Amino acid sequence: MADHLADVTKYAKKAVNEAALAGLEKTYRLVLSQADSRFVACSDPAERDTVRENFLKKKLGLTGGDLDGAIKAVCEAMKDEHNKSRLTFYYLLAEHFDKLEAFSA
Numbered sequence: 001m002a003d004h005l006a007d008v009t010k011y012a013k014k015a016v017n018e019a020a021l022a023g024l025e026k027t028y029r030l031v032l033s034q035a036d037s038r039f040v041a042c043s044d045p046a047e048r049d050t051v052r053e054n055f056l057k058k059k060l061g062l063t064g065g066d067l068d069g070a071i072k073a074v075c076e077a078m079k080d081e082h083n084k085s086r087l088t089f090y091y092l093l094a095e096h097f098d099k100l101e102a103f104s105a
Contacts, residue, residue, distance in 0.1 A: 007088045011077050012095060020094065023103030024087055027059075032087060040089045042075035055090055060099045070096050 004025060008016050031037045041047045048071050056062045056070070074092045078084045094100045 004085070004087050007085050008091050011088060011092055014095065016091075017095075017100045017104060019104040020100035021087075021091060021103075024090055024094070027103060028087060028090065038083075038086055040075075040084045040086050042071075042078075042084060048072075048075075051089070051093070056093060056097075060094065060097060060102060062097060062099075065097070 004021060005016060005018065008021060025032070040051060048068070051071055052067050056067050070093055073096070074089055075084070077092065078089065091100075094103065
């Protein structure tokens with residue numbers, strides 16, 4: 001988790017919620033263990049659609065707001081990273097929508 005904490009700390013707007021980060025890591029352990037799904041490819045529209053549909057809508061229960069804009073904002077924030085960690089990406093989106101408590105339990 002130390003690697004993930006360091007990565008999230010680079011981008012988080014507030015102090016990192018370590019309980020939420022641990023919850024995200026537990027929830028997405030299988031996804032993170034697979035090389036082809038460990039990272040988010042911002043240049044791929046299908047990948048951005050997957051993040052919107054499977055994470056923002058299904059997992060966080062979001063239906064309104066600028067979901068695509070939030071995804072683009074995280075892509076922009078992480079633009080210097082060639083391999084954008086899915087865990088960091090999801091943490092930043094959950095932080096943006098004030099939904100970190102969904103993973104803190």
